[in-house]
Amino acid sequence: MKLATLKNGRDGELILVSRDLTRGVAASDIATNLQQAIERWESVSPMLEARYKELNDAKAHGSFELDQSKLHSPLPRTYHWADGSAYLNHVKLVRQARNAEMPETFWTDPLMYQGGGDKFLAPTEDIEAVSEEHGIDFEGEIAVITDDVPMAVTAEQAAKHIKLIMLVNDVSLRGLIPGELAKGFGFFQAKPASAFSPIAVTPDELGEAWHDGKVNLPLTVNLNGEKFGHPEAGPDMVFSFPQLVAHAAKTRYLGAGAIIGSGTVSNPDPDGGPGKPVADGGVGYSCLAEVRMVEQILHGAAKTSFMRFGDRVRIEMFDRNGKSIFGAIDQQVVKYKAD
Amino acid sequence: MKLATLKNGRDGELILVSRDLTRGVAASDIATNLQQAIERWESVSPMLEARYKELNDAKAHGSFELDQSKLHSPLPRTYHWADGSAYLNHVKLVRQARNAEMPETFWTDPLMYQGGGDKFLAPTEDIEAVSEEHGIDFEGEIAVITDDVPMAVTAEQAAKHIKLIMLVNDVSLRGLIPGELAKGFGFFQAKPASAFSPIAVTPDELGEAWHDGKVNLPLTVNLNGEKFGHPEAGPDMVFSFPQLVAHAAKTRYLGAGAIIGSGTVSNPDPDGGPGKPVADGGVGYSCLAEVRMVEQILHGAAKTSFMRFGDRVRIEMFDRNGKSIFGAIDQQVVKYKAD
Numbered sequence: 001m002k003l004a005t006l007k008n009g010r011d012g013e014l015i016l017v018s019r020d021l022t023r024g025v026a027a028s029d030i031a032t033n034l035q036q037a038i039e040r041w042e043s044v045s046p047m048l049e050a051r052y053k054e055l056n057d058a059k060a061h062g063s064f065e066l067d068q069s070k071l072h073s074p075l076p077r078t079y080h081w082a083d084g085s086a087y088l089n090h091v092k093l094v095r096q097a098r099n100a101e102m103p104e105t106f107w108t109d110p111l112m113y114q115g116g117g118d119k120f121l122a123p124t125e126d127i128e129a130v131s132e133e134h135g136i137d138f139e140g141e142i143a144v145i146t147d148d149v150p151m152a153v154t155a156e157q158a159a160k161h162i163k164l165i166m167l168v169n170d171v172s173l174r175g176l177i178p179g180e181l182a183k184g185f186g187f188f189q190a191k192p193a194s195a196f197s198p199i200a201v202t203p204d205e206l207g208e209a210w211h212d213g214k215v216n217l218p219l220t221v222n223l224n225g226e227k228f229g230h231p232e233a234g235p236d237m238v239f240s241f242p243q244l245v246a247h248a249a250k251t252r253y254l255g256a257g258a259i260i261g262s263g264t265v266s267n268p269d270p271d272g273g274p275g276k277p278v279a280d281g282g283v284g285y286s287c288l289a290e291v292r293m294v295e296q297i298l299h300g301a302a303k304t305s306f307m308r309f310g311d312r313v314r315i316e317m318f319d320r321n322g323k324s325i326f327g328a329i330d331q332q333v334v335k336y337k338a339d
Numbered sequence: 340m341k342l343a344t345l346k347n348g349r350d351g352e353l354i355l356v357s358r359d360l361t362r363g364v365a366a367s368d369i370a371t372n373l374q375q376a377i378e379r380w381e382s383v384s385p386m387l388e389a390r391y392k393e394l395n396d397a398k399a400h401g402s403f404e405l406d407q408s409k410l411h412s413p414l415p416r417t418y419h420w421a422d423g424s425a426y427l428n429h430v431k432l433v434r435q436a437r438n439a440e441m442p443e444t445f446w447t448d449p450l451m452y453q454g455g456g457d458k459f460l461a462p463t464e465d466i467e468a469v470s471e472e473h474g475i476d477f478e479g480e481i482a483v484i485t486d487d488v489p490m491a492v493t494a495e496q497a498a499k500h501i502k503l504i505m506l507v508n509d510v511s512l513r514g515l516i517p518g519e520l521a522k523g524f525g526f527f528q529a530k531p532a533s534a535f536s537p538i539a540v541t542p543d544e545l546g547e548a549w550h551d552g553k554v555n556l557p558l559t560v561n562l563n564g565e566k567f568g569h570p571e572a573g574p575d576m577v578f579s580f581p582q583l584v585a586h587a588a589k590t591r592y593l594g595a596g597a598i599i600g601s602g603t604v605s606n607p608d609p610d611g612g613p614g615k616p617v618a619d620g621g622v623g624y625s626c627l628a629e630v631r632m633v634e635q636i637l638h639g640a641a642k643t644s645f646m647r648f649g650d651r652v653r654i655e656m657f658d659r660n661g662k663s664i665f666g667a668i669d670q671q672v673v674k675y676k677a678d
Contacts (some may be wrong), residue, residue, distance in 0.1 A: 117592030118418035186525020255457030
């Protein structure tokens with residue numbers, strides 16, 4: 001099943017989207033918005049499934065041509081947005097940029113930070129930034145949405161609470177990170193509003209690509225129209241989504257609609273190296289910080305700059321037949337202007 | 340104006356509470372719950388004010404005797420809960436316990452972490468904890484609720500967005516903090532669900548006690564029925580609430596219903612020392628971590644243990660006439676049992 005949210009007020013309006021992303025049909029008579037649907041998932045998902053089948057069979061009453069630009073992030077806001085960092089190649093590289101070693105415990109104890117969930121960006125909404133000096137970067141990731149999760153669940157139990165999957169652009173302000181991390185309380189100003197893919201899908205939509213609690217497909221990242229990365233999201237994810245959800249729930253209940261992110265998708269080279277740019281025959285990257293670190297290792301200095309006003313990033317995932325699964329996050333950076 | 344939330348579903352039902360906390364009256368016909376009220380504050384607050392006046396004049400139709408045990412936290416969940424740490428005496432002491440110096444920049448750049456807002460505890464709800472080994476502690480604090488705040492506001496502009504004030508018990512698991520902070524991403528598992536005072540009040544309710552964006556009254560903390568602290572919340576708050584809100588909004592918009600906390604209220608001694616326990620003639624503390632650090636300084640070892648299952652903490656604030664302003668947070672620690 002594929003779900004999306006038409007822009008309308010703070011929480012939007014729930015719609016179903018056909019498997020091929022060409023058509024939509026209203027679902028707000030079943031649940032006004034996605035937050036309401038996820039809170040009553042057991043009772044509403046059979047009704048949504050029935051209408052989704054009609055839509056794909058071209059039998060849904062009142063279906064319409066889908067315009068992705070009218071979609072908000074599936075949850076325009078949430079009560080819980082926590083982002084893991086499960087691709088340790090990314091962790092290693094960004095720490096290397098800060099001259100910090102990666103402790104061995106990172107292989108067994110996931111990194112996770114709590115993000116702000118009150119005002120997500122729409123998938124094609126401009127990224128407003130106060131200053132280019134903040135080091136504006138994107139992070140291409142995958143995230144899951146859970147229903148209510150009890151405290152202290154095991155990973156096996158947590159797997160059953162994963163209801164939907166989507167993509168994320170976890171916008172990051174690299175220039176603010178060292179100062180914030182030095183204070184010891186983690187990210188805050190360095191992690192402004194994120195954006196999510198226009199479409200969220202149930203795990204069964206991924207078929208065999210969803211196994212062991214991971215999405216085994218490449219994530220495609222384009223920067224200003226050029227291929228920047230297509231790393232595989234499956235093999236190098238050290239902690240599965242069920243493990244990340246269990247980590248988040250270790251000392252607390254998670255409320256329905258909680259979003260748990262994977263962290264930046266990143267592959268090392270087959271020989272164990274840090275990975276190569278697309279231009280050098282590598283799979284490239286899902287964020288600028290990594291390519292800058294690799295440039296520093298290979299050439300002694302970073303050549304690629306962080307995002308400038310006017311730069312555009314596009315994040316998408318295609319199935320093995322080349323069909324877009326989640327639609328595209330496609331965002332331009334602009335200078336913030338006070339009203 | 341004093342507002343509260345009757346327990347009912349995920350977001351509860353909005354009521355008004357009389358100034359003396361003895362009576363309540365429904366307000367859900369004006370706004371179903373507090374989240375809806377804060378989203379449309381300009382239009383609903385005059386209607387709420389009118390009914391509040393009727394309630395205090397004993398003219399409100401359908402008013403009832405207030406039972407604080409039926410109240411949830413004013414916002415049972417929120418899209419944004421960020422907690423500052425504006426009392427640097429607390430910061431100094433807890434860092435001292437970890438053998439960490441306090442950098443000079445802490446006097447000019449606020450500490451703040453992002454908390455989970457999806458499932459707050461009710462003010463008299465048990466604090467479920469998996470293990471006493473986690474070092475269960477309370478933190479008595481003050482917090483404000485904002486309406487929509489634009490990005491990059493000044494502190495002066497931010498002041499206008501502070502609509503309500505309440506108390507917090509920011510439950511902390513001290514045993515998990517060193518490990519989490521060492522990972523560099525800040526608190527996560529160490530900060531489980533917080534609880535808030537049953538009543539939230541508009542700044543004007545505090546009269547002269549609300550000035551310079553601070554609450555100039557002592558916070559009363561009792562542990563197992565004995566006075567544990569009554570530190571003054573005004574003078575030693577290094578960053579005002581408007582400054583904390585501006586800090587939170589530096590790179591992002593804040594959505595209506597955002598909660599920004601003060602951090603643990605803490606006073607140094609008049610002579611600049613770290614403060615004394617109530618038994619030694621001091622104002623005491625708002626968390627166990629501080630008394631333990633002071634015991635270590637004074638006696639070479641901490642004597643007070645963290646909370647055990649069955650221990651109870653009560654957090655309240657009284658006006659200069661001895662009247663409770665926000666009602667009481669009164670919570671017992673119990674062992675978590677899976678359903």
